[in-house]
Amino acid sequence: MGDMSISVTEELERVKKENELLRKELNELKKESKHDHKELSLEEYRRYGRQMIVEDFGGLEGQKKLKNANVLVVGAGGLGSPSLPYLVGAGVGHIGIVDNDVVDSSNLHRQVLHDTTKVGVFKCESAKEQLSKLNPNIKIDTYSVRLDAFNAFEIFKDYDVILDCTDTPLARYLISDVAVNLGKTVVSASGLGTEGQVTILNFKNIGPCYRCFYPTPPNPYAVNSCSEGGVIGPCIGLVGTMMAVETLKVLLDIYTIENFKPFLMLYSGFPNQTLRNFKMRGRQSSCQCCGKNPTITKNTIESGEINYSLFCGKRNYNVLEAHERMNVSQFHENYIVNSPSNQVILLDVRPPHHFGISHFDNAINISVPQLTKLNGSFSELQKKLPSLNKNSEVVVLCRYGNDSQVATRMLKDNFGLKNVKDVQGGFFKYIDDIDNSIPQY
Numbered sequence: 001m002g003d004m005s006i007s008v009t010e011e012l013e014r015v016k017k018e019n020e021l022l023r024k025e026l027n028e029l030k031k032e033s034k035h036d037h038k039e040l041s042l043e044e045y046r047r048y049g050r051q052m053i054v055e056d057f058g059g060l061e062g063q064k065k066l067k068n069a070n071v072l073v074v075g076a077g078g079l080g081s082p083s084l085p086y087l088v089g090a091g092v093g094h095i096g097i098v099d100n101d102v103v104d105s106s107n108l109h110r111q112v113l114h115d116t117t118k119v120g121v122f123k124c125e126s127a128k129e130q131l132s133k134l135n136p137n138i139k140i141d142t143y144s145v146r147l148d149a150f151n152a153f154e155i156f157k158d159y160d161v162i163l164d165c166t167d168t169p170l171a172r173y174l175i176s177d178v179a180v181n182l183g184k185t186v187v188s189a190s191g192l193g194t195e196g197q198v199t200i201l202n203f204k205n206i207g208p209c210y211r212c213f214y215p216t217p218p219n220p221y222a223v224n225s226c227s228e229g230g231v232i233g234p235c236i237g238l239v240g241t242m243m244a245v246e247t248l249k250v251l252l253d254i255y256t257i258e259n260f261k262p263f264l265m266l267y268s269g270f271p272n273q274t275l276r277n278f279k280m281r282g283r284q285s286s287c288q289c290c291g292k293n294p295t296i297t298k299n300t301i302e303s304g305e306i307n308y309s310l311f312c313g314k315r316n317y318n319v320l321e322a323h324e325r326m327n328v329s330q331f332h333e334n335y336i337v338n339s340p341s342n343q344v345i346l347l348d349v350r351p352p353h354h355f356g357i358s359h360f361d362n363a364i365n366i367s368v369p370q371l372t373k374l375n376g377s378f379s380e381l382q383k384k385l386p387s388l389n390k391n392s393e394v395v396v397l398c399r400y401g402n403d404s405q406v407a408t409r410m411l412k413d414n415f416g417l418k419n420v421k422d423v424q425g426g427f428f429k430y431i432d433d434i435d436n437s438i439p440q441y
């Protein structure tokens with residue numbers, strides 16, 4: 001009997017406690033519904049408060065729009081690095097990152113989302129790790145693949161807005177084409193040196209696409225990459241930050257179908273910072289992708305019928321015969337170890353500001369544009385190289401062994417020199433294979 005009364009008392013206590021817990025839970029739920037934060041936690045209110053109180057942001061509704069948004073960033077390099085943390089910080093609920101490249105130490109002056117400990121790590125994974133620390137509320141998906149015609153539709157399908165943070169015309173055409181076919185808005189940008197540009201493509205499937213602006217690709221010789229042309233970190237950083245601003249405006253419905261006007265913003269960092277906003281034409285009915293009779297469709301893209309590499313073209317440096325070239329070992333043996341006679345001219349055709357960073361002591365610097373300017377005049381060239389005669393032995397060197405081929409051809413065909421050879425792979429190949437005590441940049 002006594003035993004039984006104890007268990008009844010215990011049971012009563014347990015039920016009371018359970019009751020109390022349920023009451024608490026109910027009160028919390030009541031509070032939540034009273035304050036209408038079913039979709040935002042209290043932590044999120046605090047986290048996003050400073051942006052929710054900006055009038056143009058749209059308050060709680062604006063924040064919910066961001067929370068429910070799906071944004072894909074292609075490229076976690078110079079443009080992706082600044083745009084990603086702002087989107088994650090602002091509370092864009094789902095973010096995808098596509099990049100097949102790994103972090104290199106030469107990226108870190110501008111790709112400040114990554115750090116020295118991430119050298120060699122996939123950029124999308126490095127980014128995810130950092131971004132998750134910034135805002136653990138965000139779902140981040142990574143794709144460590146090169147975006148191409150065969151995987152783009154599958155990757156894009158789960159996202160509303162695509163950020164083009166890549167660095168090649170090929171990727172720009174591909175991203176725009178796939179986005180048009182799936183009806184997605186693209187925030188697109190590019191930058192080099194101290195300049196950059198930002199635009200919105202296929203806005204809500206009514207705005208112009210990349211092909212409306214640029215029906216034909218640029219000459220491959222005119223396309224420069226960061227590794228060739230160089231880039232100033234905060235300049236590209238600003239352009240990436242502008243992409244994040246534009247993305248927020250798309251997600252918050254600041255731009256509407258009624259008020260959206262196609263534009264191209266041009267930023268210039270040096271010597272004075274300027275930002276110019278150019279009005280652009282709308283959709284072109286003749287556009288091969290978004291026009292009236294499109295030939296660039298899901299079918300023709302995915303089947304490979306649209307050949308992006310062929311369309312964008314490649315540079316052709318194969319302008320020399322085998323006997324007009326030497327490899328870096330031959331160059332080392334014959335011209336560096338066995339000190340060349342005074343007759344041999346070592347001509348470094350890199351731009352002077354490259355030459356100034358590091359060079360061989362006995363090299364003479366005349367860049368390709370400087371050579372081109374001499375118009376094939378032997379006597380003009382002789383003014384720069386007094387010891388030169390038409391039979392002089394000339395060895396031509398550049399950074400990667402591309403420009404040196406062009407220069408070798410020019411010296412033989414235009415200036416009439418007979419004994420000119422190019423160093424295959426250039427100065428950097430020599431550093432990699434023969435002497436890595438020389439500074440590489």
Ligand SMILES: Nc1ncnc2c1ncn2[C@@H]1O[C@H](COP(=O)(O)OP(=O)(O)OP(=O)(O)O)[C@@H](O)[C@H]1O
Binds near residue numbers: 074148171
């Ligand atoms: N088709 C693509 N698929 C996935 N990622 C791409 C694609 N095209 C370009 N990217 C990525 O976009 C990023 C562009 O970054 P950025 O312009 O800063 O140049 P980088 O390649 O990092 O550096 P550098 O030109 O100095 O070698 C790179 O990380 C690159 O891997």
Ligand SMILES: [Zn+2]
Binds near residue numbers: 210288290
């Ligand atoms: Zn178009």
